[in-house]
Amino acid sequence: LGLKVSTPRSYKLIILGASGLVGSSAFYQASKITCKNSSSPLLHQAAQVLGLDQYPAGHAAGSSHGESRITRLAIGEGMEYVTLAKRSHVIWQEVEKQLSGDFGKLLNIKSDNQTGGLIIGPASEKGEASYHGSAGGFLQQSKMIADINNVKHQLLSNSQLKQTFPQFAFRADDVGYCEDTMGYINPDACIKANLALAKQHGGELRDNEKVLGFSQCADGKIKLTTSKAHVLQEYFTDKLIIAAGPWLNNLVETQNLQVMRQTVYWFRVRPEAREDFMPARFPTFIWNLDSKNIIYGFPLMVNAEAIKISTESYTTVTTPESVDRTVSAEEIACIHDKFIKPYFPAVTSQCVKSQVCLYTVAPKWRFVIDFHPDFDEKIIVASPCSGHGAKHAAAIGEALAQRSLLSKSDIDVIELFKGLELRVIEKESAQLRTRFA
Ligand SMILES: Cc1cc2nc3c(=O)[nH]c(=O)nc-3n(C[C@H](O)[C@H](O)[C@H](O)COP(=O)(O)OP(=O)(O)OC[C@H]3O[C@@H](n4cnc5c(N)ncnc54)[C@H](O)[C@@H]3O)c2cc1C
Numbered sequence: 001l002g003l004k005v006s007t008p009r010s011y012k013l014i015i016l017g018a019s020g021l022v023g024s025s026a027f028y029q030a031s032k033i034t035c036k037n038s039s040s041p042l043l044h045q046a047a048q049v050l051g052l053d054q055y056p057a058g059h060a061a062g063s064s065h066g067e068s069r070i071t072r073l074a075i076g077e078g079m080e081y082v083t084l085a086k087r088s089h090v091i092w093q094e095v096e097k098q099l100s101g102d103f104g105k106l107l108n109i110k111s112d113n114q115t116g117g118l119i120i121g122p123a124s125e126k127g128e129a130s131y132h133g134s135a136g137g138f139l140q141q142s143k144m145i146a147d148i149n150n151v152k153h154q155l156l157s158n159s160q161l162k163q164t165f166p167q168f169a170f171r172a173d174d175v176g177y178c179e180d181t182m183g184y185i186n187p188d189a190c191i192k193a194n195l196a197l198a199k200q201h202g203g204e205l206r207d208n209e210k211v212l213g214f215s216q217c218a219d220g221k222i223k224l225t226t227s228k229a230h231v232l233q234e235y236f237t238d239k240l241i242i243a244a245g246p247w248l249n250n251l252v253e254t255q256n257l258q259v260m261r262q263t264v265y266w267f268r269v270r271p272e273a274r275e276d277f278m279p280a281r282f283p284t285f286i287w288n289l290d291s292k293n294i295i296y297g298f299p300l301m302v303n304a305e306a307i308k309i310s311t312e313s314y315t316t317v318t319t320p321e322s323v324d325r326t327v328s329a330e331e332i333a334c335i336h337d338k339f340i341k342p343y344f345p346a347v348t349s350q351c352v353k354s355q356v357c358l359y360t361v362a363p364k365w366r367f368v369i370d371f372h373p374d375f376d377e378k379i380i381v382a383s384p385c386s387g388h389g390a391k392h393a394a395a396i397g398e399a400l401a402q403r404s405l406l407s408k409s410d411i412d413v414i415e416l417f418k419g420l421e422l423r424v425i426e427k428e429s430a431q432l433r434t435r436f437a
Contacts, residue, residue: 010236011050011204013404014224016211016251017243018051021064021187021390022382024194025091025397026241026404027051031203033405038202047204050235052226054210054247057191061320062245063358064187066264068298068308069390070284071107072117072182074146074153076134077365077388080416082149087395087411092185095193095394103193109183113280115299117182118165121288123158123175131286131294132365132388138288139177146179153179165283167276169343184284184298187390194397209233211251214240214379222378239404240379246320246358248368248383257368257383258361261316263327265335266306266353273346274300277307287343295339306352311339312359312387320358327354360385369396369417380404380414 013030017023027049034048055061073089075081092107110116121139131138146153156164156176165176195205209228217223221236244251246259269277276282282299289295297309318324332351340347362368365386372379380403383389384396395411402409 008223008234008236009046009050010221012048012237013239013241013401014050014052014222014235014237015241015243016052016224017241017245018195018198018205019053019055019057019059019191019207020062020243020245021069021191021393022245022384022397022400023051023053023241023243024057024191024198025394026243026382026400027203027205027397028095028194028198028201029398029401030241030405031198031201033401034203035201047202049198049203050237051195051198051203051205052209052211052224052235053205053207056207057195058188060355060357062247063360063385064191064245064390066308066355066357067186067188067301068184068284069187070117070182070286070296070298071109071185071391072142072179074142074149074151074179074182076119076138076142076145077132078134079145079148081388081392082145082151083411084392084395084413087398088392089181091394091398092190095190095197099193099196103189103196104186106190106193107183107185108279108284110180114183115279115281115283116178116180118156118283118285119177119179119182119288120161120168120170120174120285121177122173124173131288132386138286139175142179143177146177151179151181153177167273167282167344167346168285168287169345178283182284185390190394213251216375216378220378222375238378240375241400241404242372242379242381243383243400245383245385246360248360248381249319252372252381254368256363257385258317259319259323260314260359260361261318261323262310262313262357262359262387263331263335264308264310264355264357265327265332265351266304266308267336267340267344268306268348268350268352269300270346270348271305274305276346282307289339293339295343306350307347309335309340309344309347311335314361318358323356323358325356327356359387362386367392367396367417369400369413370419371414382413384417 279299367384399409399413
């Protein structure tokens, strides 16, 4: 490692993880706040907010890649998530308008050419159809939360399901919950849009730059040490947001977080059936099969010939560094035999693409959002994780930015999710230099 390249810069807020869904959302919102509060024109002032990431936007090493993430407003995982999802939808729609569609559609929910979303599960309220730690049946829980929160939805009987969605081979006891506000966001486009808006509002982005460690200085500022192209750099900041996704354990010692390997698949649809899998006819869906298995999937994207379908796996605990990023032929065959062949007669065994992605799983499938215990409310650690954080990322990013820069937030995410014990791995720059030299 070489010498430092320049005089250390100082910021009001640094966001670690700016190429992820959460970090990029916080980066945009923080840049907006500092831009609004600044008295001098942006051109004449140094950036007050810095977004850092070890990779550029669009990378596929973490948790936010792969063209689609399910969103919905009746959050069966728990009532406390509903405000976040609702606020996130508003933010994505505002972002779309601000950028005049330059990044395509970020939020895809029911419209003239979109079907909305469908949760499928057994009619009886059985805990065996639980999902992400929901109490009892996920479908019934979603319906209950929709009723309380006035989320527009419809229940479909088994025969209505078969009639409306012949693309699925439903089982005899399946029923459906349809929500107009269920659909998907495009995470890659959301991140790029966030970064574009952060830049417009004066935020400074430095990617391909890895944060090696952070520590508290005598004057109360936080010092970060980074490495870019093997050159060490230091930054100082009043506040820090750590949105490191599955890398969180490298920076903060958490007692309870496990990184789990997930795989996603794109299976070819028979050419004559493709029209039936287009968004106008085919819903974004979650299907609770039994106590251990769910499958979820999306309609065909524009010009695509294969639909993205996946399940969840809680068997392989791993790290971003050691995870096997290749999906094997055996895995593909197994997914096809177990989850595609029995349930989607018009989907073939040809897998045109597959990806590995990482869940960071917290106890009870909750999120980790809290102040770092050793930094006097100067650092917020934020991992809306456990496989269902994407749909809340926009609102969480806004709340993190507000809390860091304005000392309070419209939605108190820390009150909602605090309490997972965090412990620091403090790394002094001197030690780092030795270790990474
Ligand atoms: C297969 C899959 C399907 C999912 N489906 C859904 C869904 O349908 N609906 C839903 O709501 N959620 C879903 N999720 C969950 C959701 O995608 C995640 O909760 C969300 O993407 C987490 O974003 P993040 O910003 O916290 O993490 P990431 O996107 O992983 O971002 C973390 C960032 O931090 C950076 N970073 C880490 N360490 C350092 C360092 N030392 N220095 C610099 N940069 C660093 C990384 O490079 C990365 O860019 C799914 C997740 C997976 C994997």
